Amino acid sequence: MYVTWDLMANAIVAGILLGGFYAAVAVGVTIAFGMLDIVNIAHPAVMMIGAFLAYLALNTFGIDPMITMVILAGVGLAIGPFLYRGYHALIEKRGDESLQGLAFFFGILFIVEIGLVMTFGVDYRALELSYLSKTFELGAVSIPARMLIPFVVAMIMCGLCYAYLFYTFTGRTILAVAQDVEAVRLIGADPQRSKSVAFSIAIATGLVAGVLLILIQPVEPSIGREFIGRAFAVCVLGGIASITGTVTAAMILGVAETLTASLIGPSWSPAISFGLLLLTLAFRPSGIFGR
Amino acid sequence: MASELRIEGLRAGYGGVQVLYDVDMHVRAGETVALLGTNGNGKSTVIKCVTGQLVPTAGRITAVIDGTEHDLVGLRAEEVVGLGIALVPEGRRLFPKLTVEENLHLGAFREAARPKLQQGLEFCFEVFPRLAERRKQLAGSMSGGEQQMLAIARALMTQPKMLIVDEPSVGLAPILVSKTIETIGELKKRLGLTVLMAEQNFQQAVRIADRGYVLVHGKIEMHAENAEELRNNQMVRKLYLGID
Numbered sequence: 208m209y210v211t212w213d214l215m216a217n218a219i220v221a222g223i224l225l226g227g228f229y230a231a232v233a234v235g236v237t238i239a240f241g242m243l244d245i246v247n248i249a250h251p252a253v254m255m256i257g258a259f260l261a262y263l264a265l266n267t268f269g270i271d272p273m274i275t276m277v278i279l280a281g282v283g284l285a286i287g288p289f290l291y292r293g294y295h296a297l298i299e300k301r302g303d304e305s306l307q308g309l310a311f312f313f314g315i316l317f318i319v320e321i322g323l324v325m326t327f328g329v330d331y332r333a334l335e336l337s338y339l340s341k342t343f344e345l346g347a348v349s350i351p352a353r354m355l356i357p358f359v360v361a362m363i364m365c366g367l368c369y370a371y372l373f374y375t376f377t378g379r380t381i382l383a384v385a386q387d388v389e390a391v392r393l394i395g396a397d398p399q400r401s402k403s404v405a406f407s408i409a410i411a412t413g414l415v416a417g418v419l420l421i422l423i424q425p426v427e428p429s430i431g432r433e434f435i436g437r438a439f440a441v442c443v444l445g446g447i448a449s450i451t452g453t454v455t456a457a458m459i460l461g462v463a464e465t466l467t468a469s470l471i472g473p474s475w476s477p478a479i480s481f482g483l484l485l486l487t488l489a490f491r492p493s494g495i496f497g498r
Numbered sequence: 499m500a501s502e503l504r505i506e507g508l509r510a511g512y513g514g515v516q517v518l519y520d521v522d523m524h525v526r527a528g529e530t531v532a533l534l535g536t537n538g539n540g541k542s543t544v545i546k547c548v549t550g551q552l553v554p555t556a557g558r559i560t561a562v563i564d565g566t567e568h569d570l571v572g573l574r575a576e577e578v579v580g581l582g583i584a585l586v587p588e589g590r591r592l593f594p595k596l597t598v599e600e601n602l603h604l605g606a607f608r609e610a611a612r613p614k615l616q617q618g619l620e621f622c623f624e625v626f627p628r629l630a631e632r633r634k635q636l637a638g639s640m641s642g643g644e645q646q647m648l649a650i651a652r653a654l655m656t657q658p659k660m661l662i663v664d665e666p667s668v669g670l671a672p673i674l675v676s677k678t679i680e681t682i683g684e685l686k687k688r689l690g691l692t693v694l695m696a697e698q699n700f701q702q703a704v705r706i707a708d709r710g711y712v713l714v715h716g717k718i719e720m721h722a723e724n725a726e727e728l729r730n731n732q733m734v735r736k737l738y739l740g741i742d
């Protein structure tokens with residue numbers, strides 16, 4: 208195969224844009240799993256709900272997905288506390304979190320998928336929007352709008368999460384609750400509330416990531432599964448509880464995948480995520496940005 | 499304004515095993531009271547009851563903060579802190595993977611403390627210049643002495659009226675023990691705090707204590723109205739000074 212600089216440049220830019228989307232998917236996992244120890248493998252199911260609601264909103268009510276995602280973020284934050292309360296009552300309160308939590312979320316993943324299949328069928332659905340098919344040319348590099356928009360939204364979303372966690376009082380307790388629940392009480396904060404807020408943020412980001420996915424590509428109910436492995440790989444690669452680490456790791460993964468796809472072949476790219484994950488676990492178990 | 503603590507007929511234990519037997523204590527406004535006792539006599543258990551970490555089986559715990567009386571039994575730990583009662587806990591309980599500065603910021607969580615965040619930081623850095631030097635360092639990677647400073651500083655960030663300290667001397671070199679105790683005495687004066695301090699290190703504790711209680715097997719075996727009385731007491735001499 209003949210490799211040109213143009214090809215490389217295009218692959219790298221495409222990888223960074225794709226990485227931005229991966230960051231949007233993984234940031235919720237970083238918060239729920241990395242900070243709260245909640246193994247939410249149903250995160251992709253939340254995404255799929257977001258994706259199909261965006262489809263429904265556009266095709267039934269004519270609501271633009273950019274508006275839908277803002278509404279969904281609000282809805283996620285509003286219903287998150289109730290979902291967390293349910294999870295807490297059923298699983299967390301009893302201890303044994305990881306294994307039972309895993310089974311619990313696996314169940315939810317299945318139920319959501321089946322629900323979506325029964326409502327929407329198994330066909331691929333896409334959003335028909337003229338602005339998504341635009342492409343910007345930057346020299347020899349082409350930047351499709353359907354990748355650029357999700358990238359920008361993802362960066363804004365991760366930036367907001369970062370600012371919330373590091374610059375607000377409740378946000379900071381979320382970082383703390385991961386380390387010592389009782390000590391959080393001793394600074395006068397309610398750890399249950401911190402967890403509830405964090406879980407809600409994770410749900411909100413999942414819904415938004417779903418809207419981003421259907422901007423990028425057509426979706427069918429079980430496609431979310433493709434992202435479970437990637438999201439957890441990014442989370443571990445980035446250092447479990449670090450937002451900046453998550454974003455960086457997502458970019459690395461994105462670039463690694465697009466480079467592999469253009470240099471070796473697309474079927475190799477999934478292997479890359481897990482290859483990177485294994486290498487990280489072997490050489491730097493605390494992740495790239497782990498503290 | 500005046501803040502005081504009163505413990506009456508306190509009984510508590512763990513899962514059916516009784517540890518405290520009718521403990522009566524009184525910390526008057528502006529006093530430093532030492533709760534003395536060797537390992538396992540129940541000092542931390544008393545403190546856990548006061549700070550909402552353990553529910554007593556009997557007794558009353560009341561605190562007067564700025565002239566308002568509060569019943570502490572039944573409150574959760576975060577609610578007790580919310581009243582203005584800060585705890586420097588046994589084992590320090592810092593957030594090891596957060597920086598010194600992040601730990602201090604967290605201390606200012608409570609409503610009354612938030613607007614005073616900057617002031618609080620400046621005060622802590624003035625009292626503990628070492629923390630200012632290390633502000634970007636992870637709490638978990640600091641020395642024992644530095645961690646103890648940070649634990650005290652984090653408690654101060656809550657802008658407390660009353661400070662409860664559980665064995666500040668544990669795990670510190672003798673010179674640091676002496677310095678830490680002095681610092682607590684100084685802070686109390688500067689901030690007008692009411693202080694309850696659990697300690698095994700009798701010699702150090704009496705340096706700053708106005709009064710003291712000795713806890714033996716979960717019972718208050720004696721209390722002294724001043725440091726002199728504490729020093730001269732027969733039981734204290736036997737327990738701590740090895741003099742019969």
Ligand SMILES: Nc1ncnc2c1ncn2[C@@H]1O[C@H](COP(=O)(O)OP(=O)(O)OP(=O)(O)O)[C@@H](O)[C@H]1O
Pocket residue numbers: 512517535536537538539540541542543544588665698
């Ligand atoms: N969480 C717990 N569960 C069961 N028993 C406990 C628990 N914590 C303390 N105890 C028991 O209660 C008794 C009093 O313990 P406590 O921690 O109050 O003593 P202490 O005076 O603070 O001792 P030290 O100086 O070692 O800290 C001990 O016999 C201890 O074994």
Ligand SMILES: [Mg+2]
Pocket residue numbers: 541542543588664665
């Ligand atoms: Mg103790």
